[in-house]
Amino acid sequence: MNSPVQKIKERLSIEEVVSSYINLEKIGSNLKAKCPFHDEKTPSFFISNDRGSYYCFGCGAKGDIFTFVEEFEGLDFKGALKLLAERADVPLENYNPKEESEKEKLYRIMEETTNFFESNLIKNLEAQKYLKDRGLEDITVKSFRVGFVENEWRLLYNFLKKKEFSDLEMEKAGLVKKTDKGYYDRFRGRIMFPIADSSGRVIAFSGRIFGVAAENTANAKYLNSPETPIFSKSAVLYGLDKAKDSIRKNNFSILVEGQFDLILSHQAGFRNTVATSGTALSDSTISKENVVSNLGLIRRLSSNVVLAFDADKAGFNAVNRAGKVALSFGMDVKVASMLDGVDPADLISKNGSEAWHEAIKNSKHIIEFLLNKALKDFGSDSRKMGREIKEKVLPFVNALESAIEKAHFLKKISDASQIPEAALKEDLEKIEKEFQFEKEEIKNATQLENKVFRKDYIERRLLGIVLWQKKMTKPAINVEKITKELAEIFDIKENELSLKFKDNKEDLIFEAEVFYGGDADLEKDVLELLNNLKEEYLKETLFKKMQELHILEIKKNNRGTIEVLKENNKINKKIQNIKNGRLKK
Numbered sequence: 388m389n390s391p392v393q394k395i396k397e398r399l400s401i402e403e404v405v406s407s408y409i410n411l412e413k414i415g416s417n418l419k420a421k422c423p424f425h426d427e428k429t430p431s432f433f434i435s436n437d438r439g440s441y442y443c444f445g446c447g448a449k450g451d452i453f454t455f456v457e458e459f460e461g462l463d464f465k466g467a468l469k470l471l472a473e474r475a476d477v478p479l480e481n482y483n484p485k486e487e488s489e490k491e492k493l494y495r496i497m498e499e500t501t502n503f504f505e506s507n508l509i510k511n512l513e514a515q516k517y518l519k520d521r522g523l524e525d526i527t528v529k530s531f532r533v534g535f536v537e538n539e540w541r542l543l544y545n546f547l548k549k550k551e552f553s554d555l556e557m558e559k560a561g562l563v564k565k566t567d568k569g570y571y572d573r574f575r576g577r578i579m580f581p582i583a584d585s586s587g588r589v590i591a592f593s594g595r596i597f598g599v600a601a602e603n604t605a606n607a608k609y610l611n612s613p614e615t616p617i618f619s620k621s622a623v624l625y626g627l628d629k630a631k632d633s634i635r636k637n638n639f640s641i642l643v644e645g646q647f648d649l650i651l652s653h654q655a656g657f658r659n660t661v662a663t664s665g666t667a668l669s670d671s672t673i674s675k676e677n678v679v680s681n682l683g684l685i686r687r688l689s690s691n692v693v694l695a696f697d698a699d700k701a702g703f704n705a706v707n708r709a710g711k712v713a714l715s716f717g718m719d720v721k722v723a724s725m726l727d728g729v730d731p732a733d734l735i736s737k738n739g740s741e742a743w744h745e746a747i748k749n750s751k752h753i754i755e756f757l758l759n760k761a762l763k764d765f766g767s768d769s770r771k772m773g774r775e776i777k778e779k780v781l782p783f784v785n786a787l788e789s790a791i792e793k794a795h796f797l798k799k800i801s802d803a804s805q806i807p808e809a810a811l812k813e814d815l816e817k818i819e820k821e822f823q824f825e826k827e828e829i830k831n832a833t834q835l836e837n838k839v840f841r842k843d844y845i846e847r848r849l850l851g852i853v854l855w856q857k858k859m860t861k862p863a864i865n866v867e868k869i870t871k872e873l874a875e876i877f878d879i880k881e882n883e884l885s886l887k888f889k890d891n892k893e894d895l896i897f898e899a900e901v902f903y904g905g906d907a908d909l910e911k912d913v914l915e916l917l918n919n920l921k922e923e924y925l926k927e928t929l930f931k932k933m934q935e936l937h938i939l940e941i942k943k944n945n946r947g948t949i950e951v952l953k954e955n956n957k958i959n960k961k962i963q964n965i966k967n968g969r970l971k972k
């Protein structure tokens with residue numbers, strides 16, 4: 388029997404899939420590219436059509452079309468399967484798992500809820516008129532699946548009850564809240580915007596207050612879904628599912644703040660727009676790691692981004708946060724200039740698409756933008772202007788990756804402000820020291836993000852295979868032996884192994900079955916996965932040891948340094964052994 392994975396692989400080559408995301412160069416029978424999963428100037432990312440796989444010599448990323456799509460699009464296996472099956476025109480209906488996993492159920496509950504909100508909008512003329520007044524065309528409302536919910540306590544709750552969802556499921560999906568008197572709807576009296584992952588599955592909502600509910604000042608203007616098992620604020624940007632192809636094609640993205648900004652920008656012809664609303668970038672309480680992973684999503688599609696935020700204080704802070712991290716990624720960051728208190732949605736609905744096109748066309752490099760702002764605000768007072776440049780502009784020069792670019796902007800600032808270049812340089816050096824920690828933090832977060840993902844991915848595959856084979860009367864692998872080895876790698880007891888992934892057991896089994904069903908040599912594949920996992924664990928330990936070493940060296944702790952170096956040697960030998968083992972085969 389041919390599994391859908393095999394069918395998809397027969398129809399889609401790795402070259403076809405990867406080249407739809409990044410540019411490939413031919414070298415002999417192989418292909419290479421700049422790795423999308425780590426920062427690099429010269430290509431070390433190789434693709435083999437014969438083997439249907441990719442490997443990066445820089446960061447160790449490797450896998451097939453499924454892992455590539457998962458990692459590139461930030462999806463789980465099922466999301467990647469959905470996207471690739473659609474692309475290859477392979478039907479998946481027959482491969483629904485017998486038991487619906489928790490996550491599957493949550494996706495279904497979100498889909499039903501989206502339908503419910505959509506049908507409520509059709510019944511409410513007032514809400515429809517409001518959307519029209521804000522400039523949304525009917526076709527846009529449909530395409531973004533904008534909905535509405537009346538200001539009542541249990542409309543959605545009762546609807547989902549009828550669909551036989553349990554209280555707990557609704558609560559887990561973030562749709563209802565619990566009190567002593569029972570459950571009630573989280574979203575009431577709101578225009579509802581569904582947030583989808585990059586495969587188009589609805590995973591969260593953002594609701595804008597509307598009608599009578601708006602009269603109560605205690606109600607927040609915007610209310611977002613909480614984090615749930617299927618929604619992580621750092622892993623999604625609003626509109627990404629609709630924007631990704633256009634970002635790739637046009638080689639730049641536009642980052643806006645709110646739902647209306649995004650939808651109107653798409654309507655005005657800029658389909659390469661994504662929004663921060665409801666995600667980590669809009670939440671100042673969220674750590675830098677999350678900003679890194681948020682921006683990572685769009686950076687992989689294109690390294691050029693235009694930030695378009697309301698020039699008020701909150702918008703300005705968002706520019707600050709996103710801009711600095713993006714620059715340190717080596718991205719080219721521009722800012723679309725808009726008047727104070729005007730957001731893209733206002734601009735488009737009042738002055739038309741043309742005005743928006745102009746704003747994007749006239750966007751300036753973020754450092755130029757900030758410099759102009761400082762000159763405009765404090766031009767007459769040279770002392771204040773100098774301070775403003777030091778505090779608000781130089782940190783961004785510091786964030787730049789390239790030394791040439793740094794020099795270029797120092798000269799530009801000096802020319803425009805009449806501050807001597809030497810003085811700017813001196814201040815920049817101080818800032819470099821001050822922000823060194825922040826820079827390292829961003830760098831580590833980026834490295835760690837890739838590492839954690841790869842390890843998780845192998846772990847998931849292995850556990851899936853074990854769980855799946857365990858149910859067979861005649862397993863194709865030695866389940867006991869593999870279980871023992873896994874427990875050893877994780878450094879836990881064998882009976883604790885099942886606890887590790889208890890929440891998504893069904894998903895894991897499904898993934899293994901669909902991936903390895905019909906595999907001629909499962910045992911060989913499992914051994915390879917085990918070796919890969921061991922290697923990832925060793926590399927992770929090595930990575931931590933290197934950080935430790937760095938600190939010991941700064942502290943000039945010679946004895947400690949020697950100890951750690953010895954340990955590193957041992958780890959390196961083990962890694963080498965695994966690699967040699969692979970070559971012998």
Ligand SMILES: [Zn+2]
Binds near residue numbers: 448
């Ligand atoms: Zn790489």
